[in-house]
Amino acid sequence: MPTAYVEVYEEEFERLEQALRRLRYDSNAKAVFLIDKNGQQIAAVGDVEEFDTTSLASLTAGNVAATDGLAKLIGEREFSVLFHEGQRDHIHISIVARRAILLVIFDERSSLGLVRLRVKRASTEMDEIFEDMNRKENRGPEGQVETSPFSEITDEDIDSLFGD
Amino acid sequence: MTFINYAAKEINCKIVYYGPGLGGKTTNLQHIYNKTAPDRRGKMISLATEADRTLFFDFLPLDLGSIRGFTTRFHLYTVPGQVFYDASRKLILKGVDGVVFVADSQTDRMEANVESIRNLELNLQEHGFELINIPYALQFNKRDLPSIMPVDEMYRMLNYKREPTFAGIAPQGVGVFETLKSVAKQILVELRKK
Ligand SMILES: Nc1nc2c(ncn2[C@@H]2O[C@H](COP(=O)(O)OP(=O)(O)O)[C@@H](O)[C@H]2O)c(=O)[nH]1
Ligand SMILES: [Mg+2]
Numbered sequence: 001m002p003t004a005y006v007e008v009y010e011e012e013f014e015r016l017e018q019a020l021r022r023l024r025y026d027s028n029a030k031a032v033f034l035i036d037k038n039g040q041q042i043a044a045v046g047d048v049e050e051f052d053t054t055s056l057a058s059l060t061a062g063n064v065a066a067t068d069g070l071a072k073l074i075g076e077r078e079f080s081v082l083f084h085e086g087q088r089d090h091i092h093i094s095i096v097a098r099r100a101i102l103l104v105i106f107d108e109r110s111s112l113g114l115v116r117l118r119v120k121r122a123s124t125e126m127d128e129i130f131e132d133m134n135r136k137e138n139r140g141p142e143g144q145v146e147t148s149p150f151s152e153i154t155d156e157d158i159d160s161l162f163g164d
Numbered sequence: 165m166t167f168i169n170y171a172a173k174e175i176n177c178k179i180v181y182y183g184p185g186l187g188g189k190t191t192n193l194q195h196i197y198n199k200t201a202p203d204r205r206g207k208m209i210s211l212a213t214e215a216d217r218t219l220f221f222d223f224l225p226l227d228l229g230s231i232r233g234f235t236t237r238f239h240l241y242t243v244p245g246q247v248f249y250d251a252s253r254k255l256i257l258k259g260v261d262g263v264v265f266v267a268d269s270q271t272d273r274m275e276a277n278v279e280s281i282r283n284l285e286l287n288l289q290e291h292g293f294e295l296i297n298i299p300y301a302l303q304f305n306k307r308d309l310p311s312i313m314p315v316d317e318m319y320r321m322l323n324y325k326r327e328p329t330f331a332g333i334a335p336q337g338v339g340v341f342e343t344l345k346s347v348a349k350q351i352l353v354e355l356r357k358k
Contacts, residue, residue: 006167013171038259039223039239040167040176054206054225058239062211062220065255149232153356161228161236161352162345 006036006099007137013043015129019122020045023102027118028110030089033103034096034126035060042100051105060093060103083112092116096123097130166261166355168234176237177351178259179344182284183266184276185217185245188305191334192266193224193240196344199337200226218244221256231352238348245280254287261354262299262347263288266332267322269304269312277322285324296325299350303343305332 008016016034024032024046031046033053039061041053063082071078082093092104092115102123104115167176181189190210197208206225213219222242230236243253265284267277285295304318313321315331323329328346332339 008167008169008171010171013169036167036259038167038178040178042167042169052207055209055223058223058225059209062223062255065258066220066252069251069255148358149234150355150358153231153352157231158349158352161231161348162341 012129012133017043019125023118023122027115029104029106031105035101035103037061037099037101060101064101094119096126173233174235177261178239179262179347180257180260181242181264181266183245184268184273184280187245187266187268188334189242189266190218190222192340193222193242195334195337195340197224218242220252254290257287257291262351264343264347265302266305269306270309271311271313274313299347299354300327301343301346302327302329303332303339305334307331308333
């Protein structure tokens with residue numbers, strides 16, 4: 001079966017959130033998002049209610065994908081950082097662990113230099129968490145505490161999703 | 165790439181609507197958006213040109229309720245259909261879980277349909293996927309127009325692996341949810357096999 005899965009378990013989720021919280025605090029940012037390269041939000045901290053987080057995740061991933069495409073066209077592997085400057089709010093986008101996107105939204109209470117510095121430190125930490133996640137994924141079901149809850153999905157479960 | 169978050173109890177899947185330009189992909193998403201309760205859908209984003217042609221993608225997040233205690237979300241994307249947007253199409257297929265092919269039933273668009281399926285096959289391969297293995301549904305759209313090819317003839321021409329097929333008139337909603345359900349079910353069945 002070709003479909004791949006990204007799985008996040010409780011322990012790593014909490015570690016990731018903690019790293020995000022620290023990054024947000026240290027960099028004085030409004031909000032920090034961790035997004036899967038396919039456009040799905042992994043975790044978010046800060047003033048997240050202010051934003052349409054689902055759209056934010058999808059557009060950020062689209063932005064990174066397009067920029068990656070551009071990089072390849074000119075013979076670069078990737079552009080490691082993207083920065084969008086607004087009148088009030090600014091966006092700093094970087095890649096962590098080659099598979100996730102870190103999005104920091106900040107305003108005049110912070111600065112690009114500070115964000116860049118703190119993102120670097122947070123990335124190192126998150127690289128490690130992702131490595132642990134990879135190990136868990138590769139270990140497969142026997143390494144998990146419980147068996148996949150999805151093996152027991154019934155046709156009725158599926159039909160009920162559509163209100164049939 | 166199905167994204168399973170055990171901590172937040174969420175499953176996220178990605179469905180891509182593929183097909184030749186002006187076949188009705190964006191219209192499929194618009195209909196789904198219009199007919200879905202506001203608390204079950206996110207914002208629909210269209211990155212379009214001024215002439216309303218899809219430039220990069222349309223995006224519609226749907227929340228279909230829960231399965232085994234996990235909130236089940238589908239992220240629907242469309243690709244730009246015109247031949248020269250191939251680089252963008254490739255990007256959007258990244259991490260796809262299932263594909264809906266929206267074919268244009270007009271006889272003079274058959275070649276464009278065939279070409280687009282071939283293009284889908286190749287672009288999936290670049291991501292390490294095979295169309296033969298991936299959840300897939302085929303829609304014969306624009307059944308309301310005058311110069312269209314009969315459905316059985318279209319089937320012979322376009323079916324790839326005996327995938328489920330649906331006749332559609334996207335602006336009226338005919339076949340739209342049936343097609344979506346079909347591919348969503350196939351994705352969840354894959355999840356069960358996991
Ligand atoms: N008559 C008719 N027009 C359709 C149908 N589906 C889409 N259209 C129209 O075809 C045009 C292109 O549709 P669009 O969804 O933008 O195509 P896309 O390029 O595949 O996204 C629009 O003007 C639609 O209103 C259909 O089933 N019947
Ligand atoms: Mg379109």
